[in-house]
Amino acid sequence: xxxxxxxxxxxxxxxxxxxxxxxxxxxxCLPFAGGGPGMFKQxxxxxxxxxxxxxxxxxxxxxxxxxxxxxxxxxxxxxTDILADLLSPFLDRPFILYGHCFGGSVAFDLVLKLQKRxxxxxxxxxxxxxxxxxxxxxxxxxxxxxxxAAALRAFSLTPDEVLNxxxxxxxxxxxxxxxxxxxxxxxxxxxxPGLSCPVLAMxxxxxxxxxxxxxxxxxxxxSSGVTLSEFEGGHVFFADDPTPMLRAIVNQMSNETAx
Numbered sequence: 001x002x003x004x005x006x007x008x009x010x011x012x013x014x015x016x017x018x019x020x021x022x023x024x025x026x027x028x029c030l031p032f033a034g035g036g037p038g039m040f041k042q043x044x045x046x047x048x049x050x051x052x053x054x055x056x057x058x059x060x061x062x063x064x065x066x067x068x069x070x071x072x073x074x075x076x077x078x079x080t081d082i083l084a085d086l087l088s089p090f091l092d093r094p095f096i097l098y099g100h101c102f103g104g105s106v107a108f109d110l111v112l113k114l115q116k117r118x119x120x121x122x123x124x125x126x127x128x129x130x131x132x133x134x135x136x137x138x139x140x141x142x143x144x145x146x147x148x149a150a151a152l153r154a155f156s157l158t159p160d161e162v163l164n165x166x167x168x169x170x171x172x173x174x175x176x177x178x179x180x181x182x183x184x185x186x187x188x189x190x191x192x193p194g195l196s197c198p199v200l201a202m203x204x205x206x207x208x209x210x211x212x213x214x215x216x217x218x219x220x221x222x223s224s225g226v227t228l229s230e231f232e233g234g235h236v237f238f239a240d241d242p243t244p245m246l247r248a249i250v251n252q253m254s255n256e257t258a259x
Contacts, residue, residue: 023055034157100236104129112194123253131221198224202230205231207237
């Protein structure tokens with residue numbers, strides 16, 4: 001039995017919010033490098049104000065938050081094989097896959113596997129994520145400790161309380177290096193367009209990490225259409241208020257399902 005199939009017994013670890021209830025659409029969310037489901041904690045409240053029929057389901061990866069002691073996954077193919085198996089029982093209604101930066105790379109590779117199983121999402125939504133065939137704009141995963149910490153500050157993903165406390169930083173460095181390595185080493189080499197579902201690629205106008213030039217080639221990726229959406233802000237443009245981005249995702253999904 002494969003490792004991916006074995007992980008089905010750990011569904012509650014991977015999906016701390018069990019998909020279900022009366023929601024008509026499920027929004028599965030993948031975090032940025034080093035992130036856990038906690039980054040999405042406030043999002044259901046924002047969604048409820050304008051899209052109560054959408055259930056937000058954060059995906060919890062090993063090595064963070066309640067899964068801090070678990071071994072890290074260091075191969076993208078292994079990670080997305082596991083996720084494809086785990087999500088399959090919950091794809092009985094329309095769903096969206098969303099990921100930011102590293103999470104966008106994971107979401108893209110996961111969609112490729114799900115569509116081979118005839119379970120494509122109604123929308124792939126990514127933010128701060130380069131087009132998958134492009135190299136990472138910076139490779140930081142193997143930098144010496146101090147240089148790595150400085151690079152993390154530029155990404156604005158890791159909380160200051162982690163970066164400013166050496167003991168905490170030492171605890172999280174292996175996870176952060178592993179996530180950045182997965183993202184940096186991932187390159188899609190297949191045909192374009194490679195996706196059957198529509199894509200929404202979002203980015204911050206002042207993103208110093210993923211420039212618009214790295215986002216625009218997403219236009220080549222879907223036979224069902226790609227929408228590019230620019231927001232005011234930097235790499236994590238939704239940090240203070242995710243509502244505009246969530247509205248964009250829900251509106252795009254509504255447009256796609258209505259057409």
